[in-house]
Amino acid sequence: MSADKIVPLKPADPRGRMVARAAREIAPGMVVNLGIGLPTQVVDHLGPDFPVCLHTENGMAGVGPTLPHELADRNLIDAGGAYVSPIPGCSYFDSATSFALVRSGRLDLTMLGAFEVAENGDLANWKIPGRFSPGAGGAIELAQKALRVVVMTTHCDRKGNPKLKRRCTLPLTAAGAVMRIFTDLAVIDVTPAGFTLRECAQGVSVAEVTEATGAPLHLPEGDIPTF
Amino acid sequence: MRLSDKTCAMAEAVAAIPDGATVMVGGFGVPGTPFALLAELARQDKRELTLIKNDANETGTGVDLLIASGRVRRLITTHIGLNANAIAAMNEGRIEVEFCAQGILAERVRAGGAGLPALLTDIGMQTELSAGKQIVQVDGRCLMVETALRADVALIHADRADPFGNLAYRATARNFNPPMAMAATTVIAEAEVLLPLGGLAPDEVETPGVFVDHLCPMAEITEEYGVVRR
Known part of the structure; x- marks a missing residue:
């Protein structure tokens, strides 16, 4: 194969990359609730010696x-119905x-899935009227009361429509709750100015992230790191 | 002195439940769901029931035995996503469903069990779950009134019990069982293991037998209590 035919290196598994990046959000000593679906895969990136207390709301x-x-x-x-194991010191x-x-503020972090996230941090992840209810x-209590609320989701839905929007159109789970979003394309913070790009996935350009985001995307000064 | 013996056959305990009763049912998914008591409730053809349960189990098991056969009029719950039949019954108007935030359902039950008429919370105030709920101001904050829940009957699944009705639970089979075991006029508990009085150490008791009216030892642990292979 000649040099000019080399295909640019694309991430082999964008979802796996997203999950691995989101796992780095968890700081040692945190009490963390991982939502059903993609967020539970974060567990695979937490080593046996990493000090963290995972909470599941069924007790x-x-x-x-x-x-x-x-x-x-x-x-x-766990709350998603998966059979889990106890670790030493766990409680029911x-x-x-x-x-x-x-x-009461004992949950340091929750990582949730989303149908829509708005630039003001509103989250919709529980109901699609007429289709899914x-x-x-x-989810309401997790989103409203965890000390830090982050979302992990594909950047766009299956039809390619942005999940990150100016305003949510679906029924809200919680208003102004989301602080950070991990997607297959980027890490984006919800700031007073709206969505602010923090990192791009490897092989994804800033222009691609901007194009796939349904609200203005603010760019900080300097280089955007990749993950 | 000695403590009374409340052991009772399931058929007898369930027979006293009238049609139209409000029934709390413990369980979150399979763990803690009193499948044997629910099967008996269906066998005795109780009707027009209002159920209070975290979820609707899965199609063909647990409370679905009652929902699918049209015995449930109303369901107060938090999530019924694993039971397509319950969702269809809701969408077709065959049952009335009231959704509640999960911890608020627990807290409403706990309030009912603690003799409190209502509680105040900001949970769900920004959502459609707040529709029609009374708002009050306390210390300058707007809060929502959530009424306490009590039931005519609570159906509880315990791991170990003694004849007085002292209960102990296993792992994540606790969930709604301890609060519901305090919040009904008649509390019926099934137990996997029946110990003699004194066999459950006082320090191990999670639900004091004072709250329990009928203790039904389980004849067998049927397949529906087992690991679900999806």
């Missing part, structure tokens, strides 16, 4: 790795205690 602090069916304890699941509690922890579960 456990100190959630360990998921288990295959043959090793599962029928009484031990009822649903009232579980959300007391969330509402299973109920919000614990």
